[in-house]
Amino acid sequence: MAGVQDRVALVTGGAQGIGEAIATRLAADGAKVAVLDLNADAASATATRIGAGAIGIGADVSKADQVEAAVERVVAEFGALHILVNNAGVLRDNMLFKMSEDDWDTVMNVHLKGAFLCSRAAQVHMVQAHYGRIVTMSxxxxxxxxGQANYATAKAGLQGFTKTLAIELGQFGITANAIAPGFIETAMTKATAERIGSTIEEMRERVAATIPVRRGGVPADIANTAAFFAGEESGYVTGQVIYVDGGRGLL
Known part of the structure; x- marks a missing residue:
């Protein structure tokens, strides 16, 4: 199968957690991968771990000039851009009455504006190639x-954004799909557990007891789904949101 062999992918927030797992999986499947992260050193370190055919780029996805420069560097380095994974994200959790404007704006800027800027920059090259795959993390x-009025709003917005991209870009051979993870064990969820006075082990056990598959999720679960959406064979699948949550929504 063609999959992502010899394709060029850009993964935002790719230095750790889900982003790193996706970047690693796409590279293992034969893609050239650009790991983009706010932390340039971490992006470079992840690219080094992935090996040949991977580069690290430091950029703030909420800044148009930095996003455009990053995309142009990918194209200059690899000659094309076929796959964009909008994964960059942050948490600023709080109850509504405690949530600051900065809590709200930061989450909106990274998740929503970031996905918009990256998709806008990437689609230029995808339209020219009449081929593209945009995968966004909801x-x-x-x-x-x-406690997540900001985050929930941003992630719901990304689903609408994804469906709109599918409508607008489909005629150019570009698909747009989203993944909605449930509990996935990462440094971010570990920090969340600690913030609420728990541990990642307790959180994992609590989640596992309430979902059909009876286990917590790991980054590879999301990478598997991203690889499906990114593959050449998935060209008739667009505008979809897959919930990768161990069956939580069934209960």
């Missing part, structure tokens, strides 16, 4: 989650 929190 979340089960898009359905609403206590």
């Amino acid at each position: 979340s089960t929190s898009a359905l609403g989650n206590r």
Whole structure:
């Protein structure tokens, strides 16, 4: 199968966690990968771990000039850009009455504006090639989650954004799909557990007890789904949101 062999991918927020797992999986499947992260050193370190055919780029996805420069560097380095994974994200959780404007704006800028800027810059090259795959990270929190008015709103917005891209870009051979992870064990979820006075082990066990598959998720679970959406064979799948949550939504 063609999959992502010899394709060029850009993964935002790719230095750790889900982003790193996706970048690593795409590279293992034969793609050239650009790892973009706010932390340039971490991006370079991840690219080094991935090996030949990977580069690290430091950029703030909420800044148009930095995004455009990053995309142009990818094209200059690899000759094309076929796959964009909008994964960069942050948490600024708080109850509504405690949430600051900065908490709100930061989350909106990284998740929503970041996906917009990256997709806008990437589609120029995808349209020219008449081929592209845009994969965006939503979340089960898009359905609403206590203490995450900002994050839930951003993730719900990304689903609408994805469906709109699918409508606008399909005629150019570009698909747009989203992944909505449930509990995935990463440094971010570990920090969240600690912030609420728990541990990642306790959180994992609590989640596992309430979902059909009876285990917590790991970054590879999301990377597997991203690889499907990114593959050449998935060209008839667009505008979709897959919930990768161990069956949480069934209960």
